[in-house]
Amino acid sequence: MRENFLWGTATASYQCEGGWDEGGRVPSLWDTYLHNNQLENGNVASDHYHQYKEDIRLMKEGGHKSYRFSLAWPRLIKNLEGEINPEGVQFYHNIIDECLTNGIEPFVTIFHWDLPQYLEDIGGWTSRRVVTAYEELAKLVFSEYGEKVTYWTTFNEPRYYVFSGYKIGNYPPGVNDTQKTIEASFYMMLANAKAIKIYKDMNLKGEIGIVHSYAPIFGVDDSLETKIAMRNADNYFNNWILDTAIKGELPIDMLTRLNDKYDLSFIQTQDLQDMKENTVDFIGLNYYARALIRPYSGGETVLRINNSGSSAKGTSKVVVKNWFEQVWDPNSEFTEWDTEIFPQGLYEGILMAHKKYGIPIYVTENGVADYEDVSVEQVNDEKRIAFLNDHIDAIIRAVEAGADVRGYYIWSTMDLYSWKNGCEKRYGLVAIDWEDNCKRKPKNSYYWYKKVCESNGEMI
Numbered sequence: 001m002r003e004n005f006l007w008g009t010a011t012a013s014y015q016c017e018g019g020w021d022e023g024g025r026v027p028s029l030w031d032t033y034l035h036n037n038q039l040e041n042g043n044v045a046s047d048h049y050h051q052y053k054e055d056i057r058l059m060k061e062g063g064h065k066s067y068r069f070s071l072a073w074p075r076l077i078k079n080l081e082g083e084i085n086p087e088g089v090q091f092y093h094n095i096i097d098e099c100l101t102n103g104i105e106p107f108v109t110i111f112h113w114d115l116p117q118y119l120e121d122i123g124g125w126t127s128r129r130v131v132t133a134y135e136e137l138a139k140l141v142f143s144e145y146g147e148k149v150t151y152w153t154t155f156n157e158p159r160y161y162v163f164s165g166y167k168i169g170n171y172p173p174g175v176n177d178t179q180k181t182i183e184a185s186f187y188m189m190l191a192n193a194k195a196i197k198i199y200k201d202m203n204l205k206g207e208i209g210i211v212h213s214y215a216p217i218f219g220v221d222d223s224l225e226t227k228i229a230m231r232n233a234d235n236y237f238n239n240w241i242l243d244t245a246i247k248g249e250l251p252i253d254m255l256t257r258l259n260d261k262y263d264l265s266f267i268q269t270q271d272l273q274d275m276k277e278n279t280v281d282f283i284g285l286n287y288y289a290r291a292l293i294r295p296y297s298g299g300e301t302v303l304r305i306n307n308s309g310s311s312a313k314g315t316s317k318v319v320v321k322n323w324f325e326q327v328w329d330p331n332s333e334f335t336e337w338d339t340e341i342f343p344q345g346l347y348e349g350i351l352m353a354h355k356k357y358g359i360p361i362y363v364t365e366n367g368v369a370d371y372e373d374v375s376v377e378q379v380n381d382e383k384r385i386a387f388l389n390d391h392i393d394a395i396i397r398a399v400e401a402g403a404d405v406r407g408y409y410i411w412s413t414m415d416l417y418s419w420k421n422g423c424e425k426r427y428g429l430v431a432i433d434w435e436d437n438c439k440r441k442p443k444n445s446y447y448w449y450k451k452v453c454e455s456n457g458e459m460i
């Protein structure tokens, strides 16, 4: 691997910080939604808000070169009038400084889903006003941290956020409305372009990208019908983020299709111009699994409710009416949470992205969830080690085949709050003992990954 390859781990503010009502933080839409529905929430999460120094110390000791984390908008800007919260601003200075002092490269996500409730109240991402609010946030964080941070991403997984919140409706704001899904998706991609423009205009030294929930597309056979279904699925899962962010163009065949049924009049010519002129320097790919596609065979749309737990073991299917169907190979291996384990998908997916776009790639999330008893001194997470080993091997093979991959981040640094699945869904290299004041206990995988980082991947 290249000399300065960024070996790291990743978190997101809402999922790890806790301190939800401390330091002047205002509620996010997740606080409101989880509190109102009396669901397990991130009020405490991994207590990173108080224990970040210990976490960064563990990263250093664990050989990490970089830490991917996100900035909580509700900590930074308090209201619609744009009032800045100095305590929140200072908190991220502290995290960034602690990283830099310990030789850890901060890799910062501006938005990882915790939209302030005051913005949700005016329509959330379906409102053009939120794009302006995001621009104000971008200006603030670039001027505060821009001299210290080299790696920026505008959004974490716009597709996953929008589909879960506006189409499937199992994440806040809990809506099921295709028109709103289209609007929210578009405004996020517009906000991405606007933030890139702000960043470039400030002449800062770093790079800026976007993080996508990547579903590399595989077909059940080589027929023409399957190839057409694969193209539709690629538009649905990937292209409207990746083509828009990298090439500055929404996929025209997708727009044409949507235009037949939905109202696209909210899109202004200037928006398309902004997207065309402001594209990313690199792409962040979060990889958990591939999408296996076959042609649409009839019936109404059926979506898979993500995070509904483990049961189907690959027997369910997704139908997107008149577009495609997604199926799972029942002979594959699945995690306890019903995600297919398919490292080859990462290898092929990286090469697909490399061939199509040719810009630097960071694998910004990859990991596996399990149920674990953390009352023991050191969790023996062999399954995780095997999973990570096979996925890192896939990246190394992709690099050998010519792809420009510059970093890899395991999800997650420590156990944290998993959206809607709470804290029993453990992804961390470091266990959090919620029964013992969020005590940190490195797992076997932590010590294994230390060797990977220190040998720059040679030990795989």
Ligand code: BGP
Binding pocket: 012, 015, 156, 157, 160, 213, 286, 307, 365, 369, 411, 417, 418, 419, 421, 425
């Ligand atoms: C990604 C998100 C992360 C994280 C991860 C695991 O989509 O960017 O925030 O949650 O998936 O997903 P989950 O916690 O739902 O299992």
